[in-house]
Amino acid sequence: MKRIDWRGALLRPQFAALxxxxxxxxxxxxxxxxxxxxxxxxxxxxxxxLNRGAPVAILxxxxxxxxxxxxxxxxxxxxxxIAGAVAAVLVTGGASAIFAVAAALLVGxxxxxxxxxxxxxxxxxxxxxxxxxxxxxxxxxxxxxxxxIVTFSDPVLIFIGTGSLFGMPMPIVIAxxxxxxxxxxxxxxxxxxxxxxxxxxxxxARFAGISSGLLLLVVYxxxxxxxxxxxxxxAGDIRGADANNAGLWLELDAILAVVIGGTSLLGGRFxxxxxxxxxxxxxxxxxxxxxxxxxxxxxxVVKSGVIILILVLQAPMVSQWLRARTVERKAQ
Amino acid sequence: xxEAVQPVVQARGIVKIFGQHRALDGVxxxxxxxxVHALLGENGAGKSTLIKILTGAYQxxxxxxxxxxxxxxxxxxxxxxxxxxxxxxxxxxxxPNRSVAENLFLGxxxxxxxxVQRKVIEARARDLLATYGLEIDVKAELGSYSVAVxxxxxxxxxxxxxxxxxxxxxxxxxxxxxxxxKMFEVVARLKARGLGIIFITHFLDQVFEIADRVxxxxxxKLIGTKALPEVTATDxxxxxxxxxxxxxxxxxxVAEAVQGPARVAFKSLGKQGKVAPFSLSLHExxxxxxxxxxxxxxxxxxxxxxxxxxxxxxxxxxxxRVVSIRNPAQAVAAGFGFCPEDRKLDGIFGExxxxxxxxxxxxxxxxxFRALNRDEQNEIAGNYAEALDIRAADHEMPVKLLSGGxxxxxxxxxWLAIDPNFLILxxxxxxxxxxxxxxxxxxxxxxxxxxxxxMVISSELDEVVAYSNRIVVMRDREMVAELSGADIxxxxxxxxxxxxxxxxxxxMEANA
Numbered sequence: 001m002k003r004i005d006w007r008g009a010l011l012r013p014q015f016a017a018l019x020x021x022x023x024x025x026x027x028x029x030x031x032x033x034x035x036x037x038x039x040x041x042x043x044x045x046x047x048x049x050l051n052r053g054a055p056v057a058i059l060x061x062x063x064x065x066x067x068x069x070x071x072x073x074x075x076x077x078x079x080x081x082i083a084g085a086v087a088a089v090l091v092t093g094g095a096s097a098i099f100a101v102a103a104a105l106l107v108g109x110x111x112x113x114x115x116x117x118x119x120x121x122x123x124x125x126x127x128x129x130x131x132x133x134x135x136x137x138x139x140x141x142x143x144x145x146x147x148x149i150v151t152f153s154d155p156v157l158i159f160i161g162t163g164s165l166f167g168m169p170m171p172i173v174i175a176x177x178x179x180x181x182x183x184x185x186x187x188x189x190x191x192x193x194x195x196x197x198x199x200x201x202x203x204x205a206r207f208a209g210i211s212s213g214l215l216l217l218v219v220y221x222x223x224x225x226x227x228x229x230x231x232x233x234x235a236g237d238i239r240g241a242d243a244n245n246a247g248l249w250l251e252l253d254a255i256l257a258v259v260i261g262g263t264s265l266l267g268g269r270f271x272x273x274x275x276x277x278x279x280x281x282x283x284x285x286x287x288x289x290x291x292x293x294x295x296x297x298x299x300x301v302v303k304s305g306v307i308i309l310i311l312v313l314q315a316p317m318v319s320q321w322l323r324a325r326t327v328e329r330k331a332q
Numbered sequence: 333x334x335e336a337v338q339p340v341v342q343a344r345g346i347v348k349i350f351g352q353h354r355a356l357d358g359v360x361x362x363x364x365x366x367x368v369h370a371l372l373g374e375n376g377a378g379k380s381t382l383i384k385i386l387t388g389a390y391q392x393x394x395x396x397x398x399x400x401x402x403x404x405x406x407x408x409x410x411x412x413x414x415x416x417x418x419x420x421x422x423x424x425x426x427x428p429n430r431s432v433a434e435n436l437f438l439g440x441x442x443x444x445x446x447x448v449q450r451k452v453i454e455a456r457a458r459d460l461l462a463t464y465g466l467e468i469d470v471k472a473e474l475g476s477y478s479v480a481v482x483x484x485x486x487x488x489x490x491x492x493x494x495x496x497x498x499x500x501x502x503x504x505x506x507x508x509x510x511x512x513x514k515m516f517e518v519v520a521r522l523k524a525r526g527l528g529i530i531f532i533t534h535f536l537d538q539v540f541e542i543a544d545r546v547x548x549x550x551x552x553k554l555i556g557t558k559a560l561p562e563v564t565a566t567d568x569x570x571x572x573x574x575x576x577x578x579x580x581x582x583x584x585x586v587a588e589a590v591q592g593p594a595r596v597a598f599k600s601l602g603k604q605g606k607v608a609p610f611s612l613s614l615h616e617x618x619x620x621x622x623x624x625x626x627x628x629x630x631x632x633x634x635x636x637x638x639x640x641x642x643x644x645x646x647x648x649x650x651x652x653r654v655v656s657i658r659n660p661a662q663a664v665a666a667g668f669g670f671c672p673e674d675r676k677l678d679g680i681f682g683e684x685x686x687x688x689x690x691x692x693x694x695x696x697x698x699x700x701f702r703a704l705n706r707d708e709q710n711e712i713a714g715n716y717a718e719a720l721d722i723r724a725a726d727h728e729m730p731v732k733l734l735s736g737g738x739x740x741x742x743x744x745x746x747w748l749a750i751d752p753n754f755l756i757l758x759x760x761x762x763x764x765x766x767x768x769x770x771x772x773x774x775x776x777x778x779x780x781x782x783x784x785x786x787m788v789i790s791s792e793l794d795e796v797v798a799y800s801n802r803i804v805v806m807r808d809r810e811m812v813a814e815l816s817g818a819d820i821x822x823x824x825x826x827x828x829x830x831x832x833x834x835x836x837x838x839x840m841e842a843n844a
Contacts, residue, residue: 009675184823188703190698190699190703191703193688193695194700196682196688201677204677205681206659208664208746209693210696211659288620
């Protein structure tokens with residue numbers, strides 16, 4: 001049995017980047033690592049990074065599997081809006097919160113299934129297939145909310161967005177559980193390997209007897225489920241469903257998180273935990289820029305700078321050069 | 333040979349090191365003008381590394397490259413091209429969706445006031461190709477022509493751009509015999525024009541047909557350079573392998589046709605436009621060889637059997653029970669295995685490890701929830717890697733880093749791991765080195781003796797004849813003959829293939 005190389009894993013550029021971003025945040029804002037317990041819930045900037053990063057982390061979990069199959073899901077932001085809208089409209093209409101949550105998740109699954117069918121059976125390129133729902137989804141969400149922001153005061157829905165469990169904010173708990181369960185499922189079953197095989201060479205996968213169609217359906221459906229979960233969190237957080245803005249552009253953050261996490265857009269090898277780390281890097285930058293007092297206009301520029309740096313570090317040319325240097329140093 | 337002629341390009345004491353591995357160790361090599369110089373060696377011998385150094389893709393770690401006697405250092409292939417060294421690869425890397433003329437002059441189109449002169453290009457393209465004996469519509473898309481024509485266009489482009497040395501890296505691997513002859517005509521013309529030609533191939537007979545000298549590499553070392561009439565094929569093989577490796581054919585017609593109940597039977601399987609309905613049954617311990625020309629329906633037949641394409645009609649039974657095979661997953665469930673012809677496209681998972689490539693079909697068969705754990709995977713991969721002598725430094729390395737022969741063995745191991753009822757091998761020895769070739773042939777024989785039912789599609793008649801109990805012949809998408817016993821002989825097969833070829837040219841694809 002091969003042991004996991006923890007030291008090697010922690011030396012990955014993603015962890016170095018996360019550490020660097022956190023360090024800079026701390027330098028800019030000395031209270032960054034302070035954590036306090038108030039009313040049975042943890043507060044602090046680090047907790048805030050985790051909490052705010054949770055929706056993108058959850059999207060990234062589903063997105064990782066999709067990208068590993070050499071696909072992409074542009075619709076997850078719109079699906080977040082749909083799920084939030086469905087839950088909000090149902091609870092304001094008098095339905096029970098459990099029913100509303102179940103319905104929202106079911107709608108997310110159906111959205112994912114729709115994407116999966118377009119990709120698998122109609123063989124539409126993933127970027128186009130999911131673009132359909134990215135555009136149409138926000139329209140659907142607006143139809144559900146009838147164009148207004150539907151606010152609610154249902155305690156269960158609000159708890160999902162703002163509550164806490166054992167001191168941990170719910171979004172963090174949900175994201176952690178989802179990441180753990182998804183990782184266990186793909187690694188303890190054969191799904192992870194089969195997903196990678198389909199992503200690396202779909203034709204060879206077919207020849208090897210892998211039913212890639214069903215696998216793709218499951219993967220896109222799961223991405224829809226993750227999006228709906230993130231949508232519920234965002235809705236619960238603002239106590240309402242905003243069809244226009246909920247999850248807006250978050251699909252791009254999720255894709256970025258996956259790429260920063262080291263999963264190639266060409267499919268194949270993937271790592272759900274690393275994608276979550278990617279999401280945290282993105283959020284740590286957002287939070288850092290916010291609390292450091294820079295004007296928010298800097299946000300996108302600084303973010304793109306850091307992203308370029310991380311991607312350069314991951315580039316094959318640079319990693320080869322670094323490896324060559326280490327070999328040289330060892331030789332001396 | 334003329335001894336006093338100065339080589340047009342020369343490599344002296346070339347050393348190239350990758351990490352710990354000396355890919356080339358003090359290799360000398362030269363090409364004279366007007367010479368076809370074959371470069372031979374098993375996969376991993378250092379042929380491509382040497383070529384990459386001569387064409388500027390790699391920089392040598394030691395030694396020097398001389399051009400017309402003067403030391404040079406090419407920064408990249410473009411630089412080498414500028415100095416007169418052009419390369420044509422097995423896969424044509426031109427633009428299939430542009431016209432022949434555009435492909436010939438892409439990047440150096442004649443222009444007037446910055447506007448490309450289409451008419452001039454086309455006229456020049458026609459003239460240029462005429463010197464190669466090729467009269468085709470230069471306005472048509474390159475992709476609409478056969479690989480052979482594309483190769484010749486690629487050669488014409490390379491010669492046009494460089495003009496002193498032409499490197500042909502396995503140019504004939506995907507050509508049939510007529511096309512190879514055509515290609516050789518072109519090579520002869522270029523030779524007469526005084527070009528130095530470096531020819532890399534796996535086909536020894538082609539080397540003896542066209543080359544003046546041959547240089548053999550083994551494990552990064554120069555074994556020798558010989559003028560061709562002075563050595564025999566056996567000598568060359570011995571130099572390549574460093575040992576006497578008898579391509580053990582075990583005599584012609586080794587195996588009797590096997591009697592008794594069929595293990596797998598295909599009845600009236602067919603698909604409109606692909607292959608006419610055929611019937612074939614295979615017994616335990618039986619190899620059925622499939623012979624036929626390219627496009628005769630050989631591969632299409634295998635694809636129907638394995639459910640890659642679904643048949644219009646017919647029936648498949650395994651052990652007497654009728655099974656439904658509409659896709660490869662069902663074929664694998666029925667215990668079938670298929671090593672496809674195009675390893676890279678349909679066979680290997682390049683980024684995945686050797687271990688994963690071996691266990692993948694078994695895992696697909698077991699399903700999502702019965703995952704093989706790491707120990708089981710290591711065990712299975714280890715066993716089959718050993719049984720088939722798969723040479724990989726580590727079973728965790730990506731399979732794309734292995735040589736073609738080892739990749740083929742990995743795919744074979746993948747199917748043996750599911751303990752198949754029936755194995756289809758489509759061109760299992762194409763494009764792999766001599767050593768691996770012999771091992772695959774030995775493995776086929778061993779599996780037959782162990783009771784496997786196999787169907788082997790191959791263009792190499794000598795080979796098919798050596799291991800088949802029966803041979804079916806495909807022609808014009810139809811099964812036209814089934815040979816057994818004394819009829820299993822190349823001459824009989826050729827006759828069966830050639831019989832009434834429907835007025836078309838008989839393209840003999842086999843290298844027999």
